[in-house]
Amino acid sequence: MFGEIWPLITVVIGILILLALIILLKLNTFISLIITSMITAILLGMPLDKVVETVEKGMGSTLGHIAIIFGLGAILGKLLSDGGGATRIADTLINKFGEKNVQWAMVIAAFVIGIALFFEVGLVLLIPLVFTLAKRTKVSPLKIGLPMITALSVTHGFLPPHPGPVVIAKELHANLGQVLLFGIIIAIPVTIIAGPLFGRIAPKLTPTAYTREGDISSLGAQREFKPFEMPSFGISVLTATLPVILMLIATIVQLATGSVDGGKNIIEKIIYFIGTADTAMLIAVLFAMFTMGVKQGRKNKEIMTSVTEAIYPIGMMILIIGGGGTFKQVLIDGGVGDTIAKMFEGSTMSPILLAWIVAAVLRLALGSATVAAISTTGIVLPLLQASDVNVALVVLAIGAGSVICSHVNDAGFWMFKEYFGLTVKETFLTWSLLETVISVSGIIFILFISLFV
Template sequence: MTGLNVEMLAAADPPLISSAGNAQLGIAVLVGIAVLVVLITVFKLHAFLALTLGSLALGATASAPLDKVITSFSTGLGATVASVGVLIALGSMLGKLLADSGGADQIVDTILNRASRRSMPWAMVLIAAIVALPLFFEIGLVLLIPVVLLVAKRGNFSVIRIGIPALAGLSAMHGLIPPHPGPLAAISVIHANLGITLALGLVVAVPTVIIGGPLFSKYAARWVDTTPPEGLIPERPSDSLDKRPNFAATVCTMLLPVVLMLAKALVDIVVDDPANSGQRVADVIGNPLIALLIAVIVGLFTLGRAAGLGRTKLSVILEESLAPIAGVMLIVAAGGGFKQVLVDAGVGHMILDVTKDWSIPSLLLAWLIAVVIRLATGSATVATISAAGLVAPLAQGMSTTHVSLMVLAVGAGSLFFSHVNDAGFWLVKGYFGMNVGQTVKTWSVMEGILSVVGLGCVLLLSLIV
């Protein structure tokens, strides 16, 4: 990072709210993150409140006037909701349609019916990857657990051999692929191109999931032999439906927003003429908001009406889809506020100034920062948003592809070694009937593998693109 980058950043930024030097700003960052960690892990405070108080602590330590800190936080919060909030809502609607229409069950049953015993772990990865595209991790986990337990029981498989691939697919999608909240927020904060990030994210996710899923599960199944609790298999949504959506239509609906966003990125690269009518059309339908909106509208027919659901039921499904995401949206919004306080206090300038002579690659630094916050807070979303805010200045002057790779480096770091301060750790432990040690040997190690392999793929791509 050169002095020119620092000058460009100074010219582009509004006046700073703090005149603190690098040392004081560094202490302010540590204080802000420490407040986050203590409030989340010790006092079990909701991440939204922790991020809000952490932002105030950071600004106060940086000797910034608190009224300006509040304004900065509010500005970042509003901007994040405007850019990411609607996308999260639309993604949640699409995911709810997929689950309640029986479309997810149709995907699962179709793939499992065609999979051989040998290919079953690979089938579970495929199922998890498709189903997880529009679903949050916790929802996808609850949806797939019955499948994992049924397949393990009927086929006499180890639960770990079948479950780890499904968990790997879910987790990788959650950390690397938009429209999941973490990647979306990082794209907004770092100002990355969504289509290119999505394309590169898929390239990174494939080898990452293969190594962390089917391949690792071979060894994990040898280390841990567990029997899930009885009566844990809940009723599947399609069990109460007279019919289910068609498999091909369901898959096409799930992939529609991804295809539209990738098409926009491809057209922008090939045509590269803003006046071209074809590119203007692609820019509109490939816009994340429009792409997801189209998918939701199409899903009302290909998923909802195909399952025999009436207008009233579909209206209820869409309404119910918004309640579970309120907490996630507030966390993401507060993360945007935290990021804005970092920027307005001058932390971006400080990071550029301090790291300009370092030999450590920016992508590796981004991953390490996300890893530290993930280990400390237990939240992949908090780690992604906080780390993105810290490393965003490093993207100044990078190419479009490398900015997207920085988003993926942060996303990979946010997955690292989930342990006892992560809600996902306890979900997996409970569903699979494992003790803490067994959960660490399987789930935690798998998350570490996904993170490290993801970083390796990102660094390799940085040498190629």
Template sequence: MDAYLLLITLLAIVIVILGVSVFKWHAFISLLIASLFLAIFTGMKLDEIVKAYETGVGGTLGHLIGIIALGAILGKMLAESGAGLRIANYFIKVFGEKKLPWAMFFSGFVIGIPVFFEVGILILLPLVISIQKASKKNILLIALPAIAGLSIVHGLVPPHPGAVAAIEIYNANLGKVLLYSLIIAIPSGIIGGPLYAKFISKRVKPEEEPEFVHVEEIPEDKMPSTWISFFSILLPVILMVLGTIAPYINKGETIERLFKFIGSPLIALLISVFSAYYFLGLRLGQDRKAIKKFTEDCLVPVGSIVLIIGAGGGFKQILIDSGVGDTIGNLAQNFSVSPLVLAFIIAGLIRIATGSATVALTTAAGIVSPIIANMSGVNLELLVIVTGAGSLMFSHVNDAGFWMVKEYLGLSIKETFKTWTTLETILSFMAFIFALLLNAFI
């Protein structure tokens, strides 16, 4: 019976992979079909299947949908106001021309905290190209560290949707995930970013010119100040940290409850959005109609991410209700496979197969969460991080990010494998190794 359940689970994952890569279905459709296949062939009663799936979707999205939407709005305000460019220029000024890779890494890292990977690239790309033309340096030396900063934050650090989804699925502590992810992401990003860029830029010189994406230039006097830019980007992180340390502040129960409330991701992001509306919008001369348009424009692409994460939650619930989770859990215990290793491998395999970090993260978390339900001593926060690390592994031709980097930097497919694919894999394994090291000490 156990072998049959595992076979059906494997076939369900194959359905997800084939649906996305061969039939070109949206990941939501692929996950939904796979969930129904798994439920029917594991013997769930027909009247229980839809209820279980809806419970999984609702349980996941009920916590996440507001966070994802508010994060997208905050990212849009940062992009439109020029706050991202202001921060990048600040790091370039601090580090100087000789340490441009380090400046670009920290620019990508900080800008990447509230914005999606694709948005971060569009913010930084004009700056990367202008620096490259002025300095005559290899564009890889400037661009790869920025991309590494964006990517590692996107994969590991809340409030990014994948990380927050995994936190919800594993029932991990958000504050601890935030702290651990920053501890792990910085050294991982440095190795995959400035250090790797210095190495590879001596060996690969792109033959084509980068594709310039037109971004409307913002006059210097229309940009927010450096202080306001940093404040706007880091405000949600500061509030979430405040919520985490609330129990350790001896200021009375009322103050503790208040800090926990404003430190919850939903409220922290809501406060940050209204702060951005004022400091990055109204104060800089944007009227209410423009701000409303920015909000509406950025919410359209969020729908796709919400559907994928919701479908991942539904898949997870089917795994639990069908008994597959218990079966895999028993096998993992019998073979003494660490949940951290298991989550990393599963996320990595799904990432390689589907090309989507979000699909890899949510599906892997759905598979692993029932396994750890009866285990003791599992660090749930590091489990979130290693699942995110696995979801970054070996980006190739089935990943939209692969083609985005290729076209924007003017690389050939071979050069993209040597640079972007290798960079992503370095980030993945470095984050995994640092998570295992941290697990040995906490």
């Protein structure tokens, strides 16, 4: 009996080791993940000559696909930011909606911008605008900031080309276009529920949080664009959403024709080629170089500076994602997934719900949404091989679980707290609760859709 559950005990030990290395010893997350992966592999009884091989396999297989999308995504976001496109989108929507509906304007702006920009980049870009609007409309920064954070968090957790959904889709061999299509269907109602609607309840839960002035001085001076320095609203939105549009077109054609692999004729093959994540992101970046660079009168040297500067901040994040991949591979090769699969033989529990639960538990323990998501794939993959569940929905379920209840072991918790000048208790009642609403409402909509597909 003990031998049968040892793999699960090992997972718990591995998580505890990881927490101790990061929280107690203050070690870098990437280094901690590699150490934890090796120790976990040894505890699982893996031959010593296979440990390093498994670690390298996990790192390579995870980054082999994500590095391209992650790098191009960072470049697209930087070009959109430096070219004034992101600012144009936000300004236009705010002007159209007016001061009374500024929350809805911020949600839509953050959703559109969040498709192209990674969470941290979008946060740094939009928070100064939040404080400017709060001052102009004489309301709490949190009243405008909470809906904005919601949209960024939802796109980060549910929509490719963000790293989490892309990595999970690759590991589970899911169709990325379907993940995107279902992700948008789910993301819209989740954003409305967790954004403006939850924003009405939050002030009653913690009224003192809405009296804070906040502090964004750590972000430094932000560039202000004059109207003539920015591209048009239409071009800005097209640039931000182009990779999504290309991937959706390929998915819709695939669903309409019933083609599974490659396409039946040259036209389909071209559409599928353009609609793959890597190609779509590359086309979007080249398009952004023109719309956010050449068309704006920026010199080639300036454009390439934006490209270069986009890569520097994501170097460590790429390594952390790779480190999460090594831990995932150890769980797979060490038989943890097979153990769980045996435990759930004959179980009526949906693999979608189980995937969400596992991701949520790992998120609460580890803090990092991306690491929790990647680790979950190694645990649930064997279950999917004996199930006819839609894998794209499992991807989204893991994404939903991985954003639940951000707390003190997550960097996002502290960023939110400091920017809005909140106490720890107020941060729990706003940020942590918001992330939980996103996660729970997300899995509810995912399970609902699973009844029909």
